[in-house]
């Protein structure tokens with residue numbers, strides 16, 4: 001398949017502070033995203049088929065997670081390509097091939113990543129030349145995490161998470177991701193967070209970025225970063241998937257600098273001291289209960305960009 005191939009990273013949330021439920025059904029967040037070296041690839045090519053006026057954008061999905069991903073107009077990459085064509089105001093066609101490595105419904109924004117990659121690939125394929133801010137604006141309507149998948153690096157998102165400010169970081173951080181069997185529905189985890197908070201009767205604080213986290217990032221201080229990781233959705237993810245508590249404990253006991261559920265989960269993220277330490281942690285986590293496997297990665301890495 002010729003065409004344009006774009007590589008796009010997964011993300012882990014270093015801080016996910018969830019504010020009150022808004023009238024539009026979203027929550028105001030302080031969401032510190034960190035792009036890591038776990039990538040999907042999306043290739044956009046001119047269709048080699050006649051007709052197809054009814055299906056201007058078609059998608060094929062490959063990889064171990066393919067069975068859990070819609071190969072229809074519901075696919076976030078297809079929705080992104082269609083939104084870009086609408087913005088360009090011309091009819092366009094494309095065949096998309098998605099090669100997935102990012103766990104599906106894993107709390108690593110794999111769907112959002114593919115949407116971001118489809119925007120970059122089709123922008124190139126169709127010769128539209130839209131600048132990144134325009135793609136980020138279109139992406140924000142596809143999903144709250146799509147703008148970050150375009151931007152990459154480390155950034156704090158406010159609003160739904162779509163309003164991004166890049167953060168100064170130094171050095172490289174080494175991670176292990178423990179992959180769980182099956183995914184967790186993001187809206188269901190947010191709903192469980194609201195239910196637990198209502199049950200506790202606790203006031204919902206307005207989300208504020210963690211200053212110690214910003215300092216750890218600026219200084220490239222991994223032990224400090226490990227101590228400042230936080231995720232307001234973690235209690236909800238643990239309530240919906242109790243086995244994650246054991247996974248977090250195994251990683252902590254094995255010496256991880258930090259252990260947290262990534263976003264809405266169920267992937268668990270562990271911060272390591274080095275690439276070697278990450279390899280040792282992954283070996284220990286592979287056999288943890290409910291763990292489908294463990295992969296190592298590092299960050300920050302750039303956002304969606306042409307591969308090769």
Ligand SMILES: C[C@@](CO)(OP(=O)(O)O)[C@H](O)COP(=O)(O)OP(=O)(O)OC[C@H]1O[C@@H](n2ccc(N)nc2=O)[C@H](O)[C@@H]1O
Pocket residue numbers: 013016025026027028029031106107108109110112142143144145146159160161186187188190262263264265
């Ligand atoms: C939780 C996070 C953390 O980065 O991602 P994942 O861990 O799922 O990857 C994000 O907030 C998910 O972003 P994304 O998956 O793009 O969510 P969207 O498609 O915009 O919204 C899906 C649903 O999640 C809930 N949602 C999402 C964002 C937000 N600020 N408040 C919400 O309540 C809403 O129920 C919404 O209908």
Ligand SMILES: Nc1ncnc2c1ncn2[C@@H]1O[C@H](COP(=O)(O)OP(=O)(O)O)[C@@H](O)[C@H]1O
Pocket residue numbers: 068069070074075076077098103104105106107108109110111112113114115184186264265
């Ligand atoms: N290209 C895609 N890749 C992954 N999931 C997709 C894609 N398109 C649509 N989806 C749907 O989005 C949901 C998972 O989104 P994803 O971003 O992988 O999860 P999370 O937000 O937890 O990281 C699933 O219901 C999946 O069927």
